[in-house]
Amino acid sequence: MPATQRGTLPVPANPVPETDGLDRRSPASVSFLLGTGGDRRIWPDAITRRNRYGTRATPADDEISFSSTTASNISREGFQAAGVELARLMDIASPYPVDQWFADIRDRIAGNLGCAGAQIVLAASGTDAELLALCMVAGVSRRPLTNVLVAPDETGNGVPRAAAGRHYSDLTALGSAVEAGAPLEGLPPDRIEVRTIAIRNETGEPRHQHEIDAEIIATVELELKRDRDVLLHVLDASKTGLPAVTRQAARHVAALAPGRVRVIVDACQFRGSISRLRQDLADGFMVALTGSKFIAGPPFSGALLIPPALAEELAARSDIPAGLAEYTAAQDWPAALRQRMSFAFKSELNLGLGLRWVAALAHLDRYAGIDEPRQSLVKEEFVRLVRSRIDAVKGISLHQHDEGDHLGSRAMVPLTVTNRTGAFAPFEECQAIQLSMRGLNGGPICHVGQAVRLGSRTVLRVAASAPDVIGVSLGMSAGQPLQQAFAPIESRLDAFFQKLSAVLHRPRDA
Incomplete structure (x- = not known):
């Protein structure tokens, strides 16, 4: 294979057509390119602009996401970083060699x-x-x-x-x-x-x-x-x-x-x-x-x-x-x-x-710059806060077999879903709940991890992500106590569980 020529950008396997009229440094171009080089699961829907995971390749600051076990919307910081790097690659005056990139x-x-x-x-x-x-x-x-x-x-x-x-x-x-x-x-x-x-x-x-x-x-x-x-x-x-x-x-x-x-x-x-x-x-x-x-x-x-x-x-x-x-x-x-x-x-x-x-x-x-004891502290506190809210929502529970120290270290809580008869909700019903959480009615758009079958029951997963740990750590470094540093996450958790309760208890024909 010939070595990559420095100072030029080789054509990718699926190039954007030269006649598409896109400015490859514009936000629209960044979003477009973020959806390339993957299979159908990340192709955006023409109307909703969401992929099959329900996430977007543009920032969505008004949406609540505890779905990092599956997929997340791109953050504003991540989107801006991608835009800066794309501009560097496409700078005709001083191109950034793609092999070095x-x-x-x-x-x-x-x-x-x-x-x-x-x-x-x-x-x-x-x-x-x-x-x-x-x-x-x-x-x-x-x-x-x-x-x-x-x-x-x-x-x-x-x-x-x-x-x-x-x-x-x-x-x-x-x-x-x-x-x-x-x-x-x-x-x-x-x-x-x-x-x-x-x-x-x-x-x-x-x-x-x-x-x-x-x-x-x-x-x-x-x-x-x-x-x-x-x-x-x-x-x-x-x-x-x-x-x-x-x-x-x-x-x-x-x-x-x-x-x-x-x-x-x-x-x-x-x-x-x-x-x-x-x-x-x-x-x-x-x-x-x-x-x-x-x-x-x-x-x-x-x-x-x-x-x-x-x-x-x-x-x-x-x-x-x-x-x-x-x-x-x-x-x-x-x-x-x-x-x-x-x-x-x-x-x-x-x-x-x-x-x-x-x-x-x-x-x-x-995230890598945060010492591991603090990472663990934030993860464990997140799990504690999620667990403290479970009992207030009828239709979800933390199953006895899902208890354990691993929850805190993983910053993930699997919620077992039951239906109105008290029986385990079937997988398809849990999938419908997940989709309903992304609906516009009854509060903000909320993302939860995909449903997983565990024997006769199905769980939905609520999880923290690196940005959550980063945000709390920044607050603590600024002198805030842990509880105060967690206030933004607690607010989002309250809105999330309020919507989950509404979805679980809405009329069957809603």
């Missing part, structure tokens, strides 16, 4: 996480990061591969297909039409096997941690005896905040057969500590994260962090499946890797992905 984005991610030694590959989503990790491991492995997937029901919907090396949709983020469910080119279907590990039982109750670890260890040992290599997933936080697989168990299985057992930490929710992710990389684990969940950047901003030893293997002897080129562009990769690999990229860059990460970094830069 993407390198700077990766450097900022690494700097915030304190992992300068790791290599970072950008990905359109957490599911795309799963494909990246699988293809990388397949590229350095010479044996059949078993992918041990933990809690498939509490990760991204497309992850199980991606874990099997198959196209998870019929359209990729780079605009390639593919056959959903078909294997990626270069990944024969008989080479990849998927083993799943549940973190809840059939009734939705969390399994004991030691049971999960024991099953993980037994599964990996069996696959090694079958002369297969293994990719193990460690779920840092599920959709409902549960951890899955202890780091101790992950280190144990990785040591069973170094070079044959690889570990990836799914930190896409980004609800754990930065120091833990830094230790994961030091332990030789890959880490997948997104800037679009807790960090609250626009949806479809993912990344895969690769520990130094694996990065060296990739550069030295990898045979990455060709089908990955439908999902990843050359500038997603650091030059140190892409220039040493024989992999044939089909696309030079994903501009929308870069702009979404710029918006996310407007939050991550400031």
Whole structure:
């Protein structure tokens, strides 16, 4: 692949037509480009200008969002940051080399996480990061591969297909039409096997941690005896905040057969500590994260962090499946890797992905500067404030199986919904509640995390985000006590639960 020419901007895979008449530095152009380089889920509706998550690519300061488990509106700070960076790229008088621009984005991610030694590959989503990790491991492995997937029901919907090396949709983020469910080119279907590990039982109750670890260890040992290599997933936080697989168990299985057992930490929710992710990389684990969940950047901003030893293997002897080129562009990769690999990229860059990460970094830069004890204090206080409001709203509850210390550390509260008869509300009814919260009647537009099935019940998730922690921390640094610093969030929580109560108790024909 020819090196990117400095001082010029390569044409992306899905360029904006030159005849569209847009000023690419205008707010409308920024919003437009933020919706490119992703699949249909982030395409805005022509009338509402909202994507399938119900969020917008323009600031919406009057809307209340506790939906960072799913997606958030872009913040004003993030939108402005994306606009500034787009103007820099398009400045004809002094163009910003696009390869340096993407390198700077990766450097900022690494700097915030304190992992300068790791290599970072950008990905359109957490599911795309799963494909990246699988293809990388397949590229350095010479044996059949078993992918041990933990809690498939509490990760991204497309992850199980991606874990099997198959196209998870019929359209990729780079605009390639593919056959959903078909294997990626270069990944024969008989080479990849998927083993799943549940973190809840059939009734939705969390399994004991030691049971999960024991099953993980037994599964990996069996696959090694079958002369297969293994990719193990460690779920840092599920959709409902549960951890899955202890780091101790992950280190144990990785040591069973170094070079044959690889570990990836799914930190896409980004609800754990930065120091833990830094230790994961030091332990030789890959880490997948997104800037679009807790960090609250626009949806479809993912990344895969690769520990130094694996990065060296990739550069030295990898045979990455060709089908990955439908999902990843050359500038997603650091030059140190892409220039040493024989992999044939089909696309030079994903501009929308870069702009979404710029918006996310407007939050991550400031969040990473807050010491972890204060981060934890704010998260725990948020959960306390949410829990203090639950009993006042008939039709929601914090189920006994969802209690635990993990709520405070994850800044997430799953609300079990019951209907008028007192029975668990079905999944479709909870989806309707979520949509009604975004309606214009009965208070401000409110966003809540997507419904999740847990056995016979369904939960809606209320969660804090990095901007919430940043706002409280700024108030405390200015001398405000914790309660005063939380006043803006409390006001939004009151309005949110007032609307939730109204939606739950409105007449059936409303």
